[in-house]
Amino acid sequence: MDKLKLGIIGFGTVGTGVYKTLQNVKEVEVVKIAVKNINKPRQVDLPTSMLTDNPYEIINNPSIDVVVELIGGVNPAKEYIETAIKNGKHIVTANKELLAKFGEELFNLAEEYNRVILYEAAIAGGIPIIMPIKTILAGNKITKIQAILNGTTNYILTKMDSDGASYEDVLKEAQDLGYAETDPTGDVEGFDAAYKITTLSTIAFKTRIKLENVYREGITKVRKEDMAKANELGYKIKLIASATIDENNNADVRVHPMLVSKNSMLAHIDYVTNAVAISGHPIGNIVLSGPGAGEFPTASSVVGDILAIQAEFGKTDYMLPMMRCHHHSKANPVKIEDTFNKYYISITAPNAIGVIAMIGTICANKNISLSSILQKGVSEDNTADITVITERCREKLIREVVAELKDCTVNSIIRVAEGG
Amino acid sequence: MDKLKLGIIGFGTVGTGVYKTLQNVKEVEVVKIAVKNINKPRQVDLPTSMLTDNPYEIINNPSIDVVVELIGGVNPAKEYIETAIKNGKHIVTANKELLAKFGEELFNLAEEYNRVILYEAAIAGGIPIIMPIKTILAGNKITKIQAILNGTTNYILTKMDSDGASYEDVLKEAQDLGYAETDPTGDVEGFDAAYKITTLSTIAFKTRIKLENVYREGITKVRKEDMAKANELGYKIKLIASATIDENNNADVRVHPMLVSKNSMLAHIDYVTNAVAISGHPIGNIVLSGPGAGEFPTASSVVGDILAIQAEFGKTDYMLPMMRCHHHSKANPVKIEDTFNKYYISITAPNAIGVIAMIGTICANKNISLSSILQKGVSEDNTADITVITERCREKLIREVVAELKDCTVNSIIRVAEGG
Numbered sequence: 001m002d003k004l005k006l007g008i009i010g011f012g013t014v015g016t017g018v019y020k021t022l023q024n025v026k027e028v029e030v031v032k033i034a035v036k037n038i039n040k041p042r043q044v045d046l047p048t049s050m051l052t053d054n055p056y057e058i059i060n061n062p063s064i065d066v067v068v069e070l071i072g073g074v075n076p077a078k079e080y081i082e083t084a085i086k087n088g089k090h091i092v093t094a095n096k097e098l099l100a101k102f103g104e105e106l107f108n109l110a111e112e113y114n115r116v117i118l119y120e121a122a123i124a125g126g127i128p129i130i131m132p133i134k135t136i137l138a139g140n141k142i143t144k145i146q147a148i149l150n151g152t153t154n155y156i157l158t159k160m161d162s163d164g165a166s167y168e169d170v171l172k173e174a175q176d177l178g179y180a181e182t183d184p185t186g187d188v189e190g191f192d193a194a195y196k197i198t199t200l201s202t203i204a205f206k207t208r209i210k211l212e213n214v215y216r217e218g219i220t221k222v223r224k225e226d227m228a229k230a231n232e233l234g235y236k237i238k239l240i241a242s243a244t245i246d247e248n249n250n251a252d253v254r255v256h257p258m259l260v261s262k263n264s265m266l267a268h269i270d271y272v273t274n275a276v277a278i279s280g281h282p283i284g285n286i287v288l289s290g291p292g293a294g295e296f297p298t299a300s301s302v303v304g305d306i307l308a309i310q311a312e313f314g315k316t317d318y319m320l321p322m323m324r325c326h327h328h329s330k331a332n333p334v335k336i337e338d339t340f341n342k343y344y345i346s347i348t349a350p351n352a353i354g355v356i357a358m359i360g361t362i363c364a365n366k367n368i369s370l371s372s373i374l375q376k377g378v379s380e381d382n383t384a385d386i387t388v389i390t391e392r393c394r395e396k397l398i399r400e401v402v403a404e405l406k407d408c409t410v411n412s413i414i415r416v417a418e419g420g
Numbered sequence: 421m422d423k424l425k426l427g428i429i430g431f432g433t434v435g436t437g438v439y440k441t442l443q444n445v446k447e448v449e450v451v452k453i454a455v456k457n458i459n460k461p462r463q464v465d466l467p468t469s470m471l472t473d474n475p476y477e478i479i480n481n482p483s484i485d486v487v488v489e490l491i492g493g494v495n496p497a498k499e500y501i502e503t504a505i506k507n508g509k510h511i512v513t514a515n516k517e518l519l520a521k522f523g524e525e526l527f528n529l530a531e532e533y534n535r536v537i538l539y540e541a542a543i544a545g546g547i548p549i550i551m552p553i554k555t556i557l558a559g560n561k562i563t564k565i566q567a568i569l570n571g572t573t574n575y576i577l578t579k580m581d582s583d584g585a586s587y588e589d590v591l592k593e594a595q596d597l598g599y600a601e602t603d604p605t606g607d608v609e610g611f612d613a614a615y616k617i618t619t620l621s622t623i624a625f626k627t628r629i630k631l632e633n634v635y636r637e638g639i640t641k642v643r644k645e646d647m648a649k650a651n652e653l654g655y656k657i658k659l660i661a662s663a664t665i666d667e668n669n670n671a672d673v674r675v676h677p678m679l680v681s682k683n684s685m686l687a688h689i690d691y692v693t694n695a696v697a698i699s700g701h702p703i704g705n706i707v708l709s710g711p712g713a714g715e716f717p718t719a720s721s722v723v724g725d726i727l728a729i730q731a732e733f734g735k736t737d738y739m740l741p742m743m744r745c746h747h748h749s750k751a752n753p754v755k756i757e758d759t760f761n762k763y764y765i766s767i768t769a770p771n772a773i774g775v776i777a778m779i780g781t782i783c784a785n786k787n788i789s790l791s792s793i794l795q796k797g798v799s800e801d802n803t804a805d806i807t808v809i810t811e812r813c814r815e816k817l818i819r820e821v822v823a824e825l826k827d828c829t830v831n832s833i834i835r836v837a838e839g840g
Contacts, residue, residue, distance in 0.1 A: 021559055021702050120556055126703045128552040136540055136551040139441055139723030265709065268688055282441050282716030282723075283546045289685065290706030300703040303559030308742065316736035322728065 003029040004310040007058030007089075009080060010070035011035045014094060014121070016043050017299030018068065018306075025303065027310050032058045059084045066309055068302060069093040078102055085113050090319075092305040094121035094298060100195035100211045103202065107325040116320050118305035123196045124149055124274045126297025127290040131304070133204050133278075135322050142204040142280035145243040146417060149196040151272030151292040152180045152187035153219050153239040157257075158270045161227050161236060167220060179272065189218035190255040193241045201243035201253050204278065206327055209243070209253050213333035217256035226346060226412050229387050233344075233372055235259035236267040240417060251331035252339050259344050259389075259416040265289070266417070337396040342371070342416035345388045345402075348409040352384035355408070359388060362404050368393045389416060423449040424730040427478030427509075429500060430490035431455045434514060434541070436463050437719030438488065438726075445723065447730050452478045479504045486729055488722060489513040498522055505533050510739075512725040514541035514718060520615035520631045523622065527745040536740050538725035543616045544569055544694045546717025547710040551724070553624050553698075555742050562624040562700035565663040566837060569616040571692035571712040572600045572607035573639050573659040577677075578690045581647050581656060587640060599692065609638035610675040613661045621663035621673050624698065626747055629663070629673050633753035637676035646766060646832050649807050653792055655679035655764075656687040660837060671751035672759050679764050679809075679836040685709070686837070757816040762791070762836035765808045765822075768829040772804035775828070779808060782824050788813040809836060 004027060008015050011033050022028055033046065034055040058064055059080055067084040069091060071077050077098050081091050091110070093099070099106070099122055110117045120130045124147070133142070148154050152174065159170040171188070174180035186192050194216045201209045219239050230237050240258040245251045260267045265287045269275040274292030279285045291297035312319045349355035356375065363370060369391040378384050390398070402410050424447060428435050431453050442448055453466065454475040478484055479500055487504040489511060491497050497518050501511050511530070513519070519526070519542055530537045540550045544567070553562070568574050572594065579590040591608070594600035606612050614636045621629045639659050650657050660678040665671045680686045685707045689695040694712025699705045711717035732739045769775035776795065783790060789811035798804050810818070822830050 017702060024561075025559060127706060128548070128556045128708075131556040132548040132552050135555065135728055136548045136721065136724035138727045139445060140720055141444075265685075265688065268685065282437060283720040284711045284714070284717050286547060286708070286710030288548075288706070288708050291704045294704070296702030297704050300560055301556065303702075304556035307558045308555055311741040312736075315738060315741070316732075318735060321731040321735070 002314070003027060004306070004313055005029055005031045005063055005065045006068055006306065007032045007034070007061060007064040008068045008070060009034045009055045009058060010072070011042070012070065013295045014298045014302065015070045017295035018070070018302045019044055021296070021299045021303045025307070028306055031064055032061065034058050055080055059087060059089070064089060065313065066090045066092060066306060068306070069095060072097065074098050074101060081106060082109060085109050085115050088113065088115065090115050090309050091117040092302055092309070093117065093119050094302060095119070096122040096192065096195040096199065100198040103199055103325070104208055111324065111326055114318065116309065116323055117325070118308065118323060119199070120305050121298045121301035123200050124276055125290070125292040125294065126300045127274055127276060127288050127292065129200070129276050129288055130203060131308070131323070137283060138322060140280040140283050142278055143245055144279040145197070145201060145204055145276065146266060147197065147200070147241045147276040148238055148266060148269050148274050149241045149292065150187055150193040150239060151274060152184065153193070154269065154273065155179050155271050156188070157219060157222065157237055157239065160222070160224055161231070164224055164228065166224050167222060188220055190216045190239065193239060193255040197241035197243055197253055197255060200276070201251065202327055203325070205243070205245045205251060205331065207245070207249060207251070207329045207331045208327045209251055209331055210333070213253065215254035215256065215336040219257055221412065222257050222414070223412060226344070226414060229346065229374070230259050230344065233374070233387070233389065234262050235416070236262060237414065238266055238269070240266070245331060249329070249331050250334050252334040254336065257414050259414055261417070264417070337399070339395050340392050341395060342392050342418060343390045343398050344412070344414045344416055345390070346411040347386045347388065347405060348411060349384045349386060350407060352378040352382055355384055355386060359386065359405070362401050363390065366393070366397045366401060368397060368401065392418070422734070423447060424726070424733055425449050425451045425483055425485045426488055426726065427452045427454070427481060427484040428488045428490060429454045429475045429478060430492070431462070432490065433715045434718045434722065435490045437715035438490070438722045439464055441716070441719045441723045445727070448726055451484055452481060454478050475500050479507060479509070484509060485733065486510045486512060486726060488726070489515060492517065494518050494521060501526060502529060505529050505535050508533065508535065510535050510729050511537040512722055512729070513537065513539050514722060515539070516542040516612065516615040516619065520618040523619055524628055531744065531746055534738065536729065536743055537745070538728065538743060539619070540725050541718045541721035543620050544696055545710070545712040545714065546720045547694055547696060547708050547712065549620070549696050549708055550623060551728070551743070557703060558742060560700040560703050562698055563665055564699040565617070565621060565624055565696065566686060567617065567620070567661045567696040568658055568686060568689050568694050569661045569712065570607055570613040570659060571694060572604065573613070574689065574693065575599050575691050576608070577639060577642065577657055577659065580642070580644055581651070584644055584648065586644050587642060608640055610636045610659065613659060613675040617661035617663055617673055617675060620696070621671065622747055623745070625663070625665045625671060625751065627665070627669060627671070627749045627751045628747045629671055629751055630753070633673065635674035635676070635756040639677050641832065642677050642834070643832060646764070646834060649766065649794070650679050650764065653794070653807070653809065654682050655836070656682060657834065658686055658689070660686070665751060669749070669751050670754050672754040674756065677834050679834055681837070684837070757819070759815050760812050761815060762812050762838060763810045763818050764832070764834045764836055765810070766831040767806045767808065767825060768831060769804045769806060770827060772798040772802055775804055775806065779806065779825070782821055783810065786813070786817045786821060788817060788821065812838070
């Protein structure tokens with residue numbers, strides 16, 4: 001049997017993990033690896049002839065069947081993948097940003113050339129999620145996803161919770177340990193999770209979600225006081241990537257911090273672990289959890305995709321029919337102002353007297369019910385710290401409530417996840 | 421496009437769920453359903469011509485492509501499936517007992533006739549587990565599984581824990597609610613979980629595990645006092661189906677109650693939910709959880725298998741290459757006496773004086789370390805209740821310890837799960 005011939009573009013942590021893992025796979029042969037710097041020392045012994053600093057030695061190499069793209073980012077990855085597809089190659093990629101921004105274009109191109117693009121590693125690292133949704137869960141109408149898709153922010157929030165530490169202090173520690181980058185923006189502002197939920201919800205809902213319609217808030221404003229208060233009320237705070245779709249194809253897709261009940265599985269997903277909770281019919285609710293990043297977990301997904309191609313390569317004219325992506329319908333975006341949520345609101349009132357009545361009245365006037373209200377004494381300066389959790393109400397109204405609380409300081413507003 | 425034509429044998433809860441779910445799947449047509457009693461009222465409207473009480477009207481029907489077997493048990497399911505394969509049909513089944521007892525024989529027959537047997541629904545109901553292991557996780561060397569695979573026993577243990585109730589009381593309640601059968605033996609004695617872990621570990625380890633080598637203990641001896649004590653020590657008690665394999669192909673596969681740390685995901689899997697924790701390389705650790713039974717969750721898996729066949733049907737000579745099962749090597753069974761575990765032991769000693777010294781000496785003489793020891797006062801009759809958790813040691817030695825504690829009453833011995 002002919003081996004499946006691979007070219008790998010990008011040989012950082014994940015690429016190295018993929019190469020090591022493939023050493024035990026006799027059906028697959030790595031032919032060429034494109035790197036930035038040929039002379040950089042590597043963790044693995046490679047014949048010099050295998051390395052190149054010119055990716056087109058892979059992309060234009062007629063003997064290569066599959067291009068594994070592991071450089072990330074839009075440019076030049078997009079051009080590499082497009083040219084490779086036109087040259088008849090199948091693609092395995094871990095590039096969440098590229099898929100979120102140009103997925104439709106790339107999948108259409110792949111269909112045109114009868115090639116597949118597989119990307120299990122782009123979403124939730126090692127957790128099996130894309131292939132299960134496309135295959136064994138294919139009979140389902142999935143209507144809701146709640147997921148922890150970014151290890152860096154989950155690490156920071158877990159440490160803030162366990163140590164009672166501030167965001168800034170934990171971020172610094174995470175940077176020192178290599179869990180957060182020097183410029184942490186992509187993680188802490190929720191871009192990474194937004195890329196992932198864009199593609200994940202497109203696949204799960206079988207209709208295209210556009211990145212620009214994904215509402216996004218990071219974790220930089222979460223205070224250690226919010227963590228403590230959430231705990232007291234029976235919650236943890238997590239950066240949740242969520243997506244729901246209704247029967248009229250209205251999709252509400254977002255990334256922001258949420259209070260999640262300690263009774264839910266997601267509350268127990270700590271440090272760099274990721275998790276994806278899926279609800280649909282007929283399945284009900286499932287939760288898949290595991291390592292969201294790292295050399296070996298990500299390699300597990302990349303190699304799984306490679307083996308799926310290998311299994312059918314050369315045996316059929318239309319390979320991996322369930323793994324194709326042709327979602328041409330577009331979901332109707334729901335604006336964040338029009339979504340309904342429960343809210344955690346932390347307020348400092350300048351004058352303790354009458355403040356509860358005032359908050360109660362403002363909310364009542366907008367038909368917003370309160371499910372919890374917490375005030376512990378009054379400060380010496382007569383200010384009062386009040387924590388409220390509302391019942392489900394429209395975001396627009398909550399923004400009006402906050403505007404009307406102009407005499408108070410609103411320390412935090414954090415949405416509260418509903419359901420288990 | 422021609423529709424994929426199905427015959428369903430058995431039309432109870434799961435069959436009904438499958439039929440309802442397939443109403444939305446235009447690529448698949450249910451041609452015939454075999455039932456015991458044609459005249460029994462059904463939840464769904466079926467044309468009379470679709471029902472038969474003769475399964476051979478399906479098995480011998482040349483227009484049927486796939487036989488969905490949902491009657492369970494070995495006989496007559498085995499004969500139905502064998503004949504159907506010989507007649508050129510693909511098989512989708514939820515029959516865990518049949519696969520555990522005659523899997524090898526059936527898979528060999530299927531290969532001989534170039535047909536596939538898919539069985540996602542047989543293990544962990546709706547949780548995607550078989551297809552992920554065979555496809556996206558295919559690059560892994562899986563070495564450990566810890567799973568909650570039986571909803572009835574997990575329901576009973578959860579209720580015993582939350583209500584402080586006895587096994588007998590909760591069993592009765594579960595029977596009244598329909599969560600446990602009138603004869604609960606198959607569930608509470610661990611047979612159901614043993615069937616499932618036999619097939620699951622065969623697939624995961626890629627070597628055949630034999631049912632007769634699976635050690636099995638049920639939950640009938642778990643006392644409410646053990647539940648309380650476990651809680652105090654930071655554990656929950658769960659019926660765990662576990663499997664490990666070493667580099668020499670020695671497989672230790674078993675079903676028995678275990679103390680699991682509250683820090684582990686499995687401790688939070690409650691009521692009828694199932695979960696499968698998998699460890700391997702390069703993936704690391706993942707946990708998949710969801711509904712382990714029920715009309716719709718099980719239908720999700722059955723329909724997923726049907727759609728996998730539909731996707732490739734008629735398009736290739738060798739369908740679903742990754743889903744084939746040809747594990748001809750046999751694992752070496754490890755006897756329970758030769759396994760190493762941590763143990764929870766509850767002892768009532770007739771005379772409080774010197775008992776801790778005695779237990780300590782007996783264990784020390786066998787080189788067994790104790791990690792926790794708990795005694796709370798002495799009873800009025802001078803007896804003492806003592807709870808011990810040992811460090812990892814050989815089962816054979818623990819049995820000797822128990823024999824030497826002949827002056828005490830050993831109330832319970834329960835193994836303790838290690839790791840997260």
